Ligand code: SAH
């Protein structure tokens with residue numbers, strides 16, 4: 001059986017052509033899968049009954065199973081999904097301004113990168129998600145909330161570039177105009193910084209928004225909190241990102257989780273100015289979210305100090321935002337996704 005939600009449009013078309021179907025069938029099916037969000041071939045009503053039946057014998061439509069949803073006061077909804085082998089993952093729906101929404105998706109159950117401040121990193125690694133497991137988080141949440149579209153951020157559990165092929169395929173499927181048609185301008189991939197994968201991504205998927213989990217530009221310090229920096233040092237990652245083909249008028253995002261006494265010093269500010277001035281970028285400061293997996297080792301920088309840090313950079317002409325933590329009361333904020341149910 002072929003997992004149809006794991007297929008890019010051209011793959012579906014070629015398989016259908018091979019099976020002797022007309023060229024326009026692929027477009028019809030793709031549109032029903034993503035625009036109507038059907039969960040069974042029987043619901044693809046433009047097809048004759050016998051065609052629907054024949055297709056259902058060759059293909060299946062992956063259905064992600066909702067285990068629970070928790071909502072917080074600010075409207076954030078955290079979905080706990082159960083995959084076919086019993087593994088749990090989480091996705092988050094976040095309300096933005098002007099009636100827009102952002103869906104935060106997971107690409108792995110757990111994560112191999114082991115960042116010291118991150119709940120997902122602390123829980124270890126279970127497995128990569130398939131393309132359809134990634135795609136169906138978006139399809140499910142849109143349908144469940146009666147939404148036509150949303151921004152998508154690859155900032156849930158896992159390191160997207162450590163599950164390279166399925167991540168790339170899922171973005172191509174979500175952005176395909178014959179389906180959900182979520183513009184690549186509205187899709188952001190966040191990475192801890194895997195240099196060779198970033199190099200490849202420039203060719204495979206230009207014009208998506210890139211976010212780098214920077215957290216420190218001082219290499220030794222970064223290695224202390226992000227072991228991946230030993231393999232792919234920050235300078236090389238930044239070098240690779242310099243000519244990343246971003247969507248028009250968009251800036252690369254550098255994420256910066258502020259940890260008290262670790263990356264909030266004068267020295268950090270000075271080196272940040274040096275690095276940021278070489279990019280068309282914005283710094284997104286995320287106050288460290290505390291969670292039980294963190295222990296007592298790390299504390300958030302007090303908010304007034306974060307503001308002063310941001311102002312210093314702004315005075316030097318840098319773009320800086322401070323992320324208001326959404327959904328922290330339901331552990332849906334950054335770095336707090338770690339499935340307890342499993
Ligand atoms: N693996 C990717 C994407 C998922 S993490 C990456 O690391 O970029 C999404 C963001 O949440 C990253 O910037 C990550 O560094 C941040 N994050 C992790 N733990 C956090 C915590 N405890 N508090 C605040 N942000 C955290």
Ligand code: SF4
Nearest residue numbers: 111113115118121192
């Ligand atoms: Fe993985 Fe990102 Fe968490 Fe690091 S911050 S452990 S890369 S999910």
